Amino acid sequence: MTNLDRFIETFLNGSVLAKYTPSILQGVWVTIELSVLIVVAGTLWGALLACIRAYRIWPVSFLIVIYADIFRAVPPLVLILLVFFGLPSVGITLSSFAVLFVILGLTLGAFAEEIIWAGITATDKGQWEAARSTGLGFTQTLGYVVLPQAVRMVIPPLTNRAIAITKMTALGTVIGVPDILNQATTAQSFSGNASPLTLAALAYVVLFLPFVILSRWLESRFAWKKG
Amino acid sequence: MSLTITRPAVRNPGQDRGGAAAIGARPTLEVVGLKKSFGTVEVLKSVSLQVAKSEMVFVLGRSGSGKSTMLRCCNRLEEPNSGDILLEGEKITGRGVNLDRLRRRIGMVFQSFNLYPHLDARGNVTLALRKVLKLSRDEADARAITALTRVGLADKAANYPSQLSGGQQQRVAIARAIALEPAVMLFDEPTSALDPELVGDVLGVMRELKQDGMTMLVVSHEMAFAREAADRVVFMADGEIVEEGPPEELFGNPQHERTRAFLARYSQ
Numbered sequence: 267m268t269n270l271d272r273f274i275e276t277f278l279n280g281s282v283l284a285k286y287t288p289s290i291l292q293g294v295w296v297t298i299e300l301s302v303l304i305v306v307a308g309t310l311w312g313a314l315l316a317c318i319r320a321y322r323i324w325p326v327s328f329l330i331v332i333y334a335d336i337f338r339a340v341p342p343l344v345l346i347l348l349v350f351f352g353l354p355s356v357g358i359t360l361s362s363f364a365v366l367f368v369i370l371g372l373t374l375g376a377f378a379e380e381i382i383w384a385g386i387t388a389t390d391k392g393q394w395e396a397a398r399s400t401g402l403g404f405t406q407t408l409g410y411v412v413l414p415q416a417v418r419m420v421i422p423p424l425t426n427r428a429i430a431i432t433k434m435t436a437l438g439t440v441i442g443v444p445d446i447l448n449q450a451t452t453a454q455s456f457s458g459n460a461s462p463l464t465l466a467a468l469a470y471v472v473l474f475l476p477f478v479i480l481s482r483w484l485e486s487r488f489a490w491k492k493g
Numbered sequence: 494m495s496l497t498i499t500r501p502a503v504r505n506p507g508q509d510r511g512g513a514a515a516i517g518a519r520p521t522l523e524v525v526g527l528k529k530s531f532g533t534v535e536v537l538k539s540v541s542l543q544v545a546k547s548e549m550v551f552v553l554g555r556s557g558s559g560k561s562t563m564l565r566c567c568n569r570l571e572e573p574n575s576g577d578i579l580l581e582g583e584k585i586t587g588r589g590v591n592l593d594r595l596r597r598r599i600g601m602v603f604q605s606f607n608l609y610p611h612l613d614a615r616g617n618v619t620l621a622l623r624k625v626l627k628l629s630r631d632e633a634d635a636r637a638i639t640a641l642t643r644v645g646l647a648d649k650a651a652n653y654p655s656q657l658s659g660g661q662q663q664r665v666a667i668a669r670a671i672a673l674e675p676a677v678m679l680f681d682e683p684t685s686a687l688d689p690e691l692v693g694d695v696l697g698v699m700r701e702l703k704q705d706g707m708t709m710l711v712v713s714h715e716m717a718f719a720r721e722a723a724d725r726v727v728f729m730a731d732g733e734i735v736e737e738g739p740p741e742e743l744f745g746n747p748q749h750e751r752t753r754a755f756l757a758r759y760s761q
Contacts, residue, residue: 395570396607396666400621400673401597410620414611 279461286453286462293449294469300367300445301432301473307371309428312378313417319379320386320408330379337376343437345369350441366438374431381423385416418488425481429474436470446470519582521546521708522567522677527576529562529732536562538732539576544677547706549699551719551740554729555755560712563729564679567710568599581676597625600670604682606662608654614641614665615650618672626673640672641665644698660691664698671702678702680711696722716759720744728752 267275315334319327337345350365360368389412397407417424439448450466520543529537536559544550552560565571567578569585569592577586585595608617618637622628628636641647644664654662663683670678680699684692696718703709703722713719719726720740727737728749736749747753 390605390607392603392605392607393609396601396603396609396669397620398592399568399570399596399599399601400669401593401595401625402621403593406624410624411609415609418611 276460277464279459282457282459282461283465289449290465293444293446297435297445300435303367304370304374304432305428308374309378311375313382315379316382316386319383334376334379337373342369342373342434346437362441362443366443370431370434377427381420382416385420386412389415421484421488429477520544521581523579525577527566527573529573536732540734544708544710546708548724549703549709551723551726552712558729559732560729561681564681564712567679568596568601597673598676600675600678602666602670602680602683604685606666608662608666610654613651613653617665618669622672636672640668644668658691659687660694663695667698677708682712684715
């Protein structure tokens with residue numbers, strides 16, 4: 267057997283791939299579901315917190331900053347394990363799917379809050395003054411004038427962070443979420459062959475590449491509109 | 494103790510100009526004893542000023558003289574430390590005033606235009622019409638087109654600010670303000686950020702607004718325009734009004750040494 271044959275046998279084994287592709291496709295759906303939920307919920311949560319912070323009510327802002335700093339500092343895996351194995355002891359049992367969604371959603375929310383807040387503070391003061399001078403209230407100015415500009419401004423860092431966090435759905439493997447990686451490692455241990463992991467890597471590329479391309483499109487589209 | 498409110502001895506401009514306002518008529522905008530400090534720096538030292546209906550008043554002065562701060566106090570973008578602002582006789586300073594209701598009656602045009610970059614020209618004009626005046630989309634659009642037509646930009650309704658020249662942007666900003674049909678318009682150095690060849694368009698629009706009877710308070714360095722179009726010119730220095738009068742008097746025969754020095758610098 268040549269080296270190439272051995273390589274193909276190990277990483278691209280046709281019969282193993284054929285056998286385990288269906289279960290990995292199931293994992294793809296779980297990963298897609300989780301990713302969409304995390305991106306939508308995390309971004310909206312972060313945007314909401316950034317807006318609340320814009321009112322500069324200091325005890326509220328202080329709590330938001332504490333939250334954002336903690337969730338940006340602690341590795342998500344630590345929180346996932348802590349919540350998944352800790353909460354049942356106090357009588358709260360969440361599914362592994364729910365734990366993964368909540369922790370990664372909160373993590374993305376923390377980053378999104380900081381990123382969107384940066385966009386809000388970077389929006390020209392003249393925009394506030396112009397809007398307020400026409401009689402728009404604070405909340406209206408924030409919603410119709412400042413936030414749309416702030417979000418456009420921060421689309422590149424926001425999409426980067428969203429991609430980074432959604433890739434962490436692979437962490438669900440350690441608590442038994444049946445995502446792509448979990449299906450692949452299970453298949454790998456049953457078959458004693460690494461080909462399912464190759465397929466998993468491929469699945470992640472297929473899944474996240476459109477996301478990456480979409481983010482580039484968003485960036486260029488909004489960059490054009492601002493001139 | 495009497496409760497009489499003492500007014501500073503400011504002439505009613507309408508009395509001098511004969512025609513702009515009837516004798517004793519209430520000024521559209523009245524600034525009374527306005528004081529403002531930033532930290533320990535006293536920017537306004539009891540400024541009093543009146544603008545009669547349909548009058549165009551120009552405020553001149555070096556940068557740092559407090560003229561922009563005075564203007565920004567008029568719609569309370571800047572909060573004065575003391576003194577009053579009256580809009581059509583109604584006191585708009587102090588607590589308990591609904592700022593949003595008040596500001597829709599005072600249009601403001603900024604040096605840096607401050608158009609909303611994410612909205613096209615029509616969207617810039619209609620936002621307040623729809624969200625503040627609660628007009629329907631059709632009504633707001635119709636009023637926006639009327640306002641854009643007045644500034645000569647009806648054909649640019651669908652253009653974004655980045656697709657417009659500076660002069661066009663400032664005219665859209667004027668349309669945004671006049672669409673709300675304000676009682677008075679404040680102009681904060683409206684042409685200072687423009688290339689010289691674009692200044693004329695903006696001044697032309699201001700001239701037409703004046704002809705249509707708009708009441709205007711203008712902070713600007715456009716001396717030639719002030720001389721030609723203003724009803725009255727106010728010269729400020731170090732947070733005070735040093736001299737005021739009709740343009741031909743103030744420019745032709747300035748009484749105060751500081752006014753003369755300022756005019757000499759700017760008329761070179």
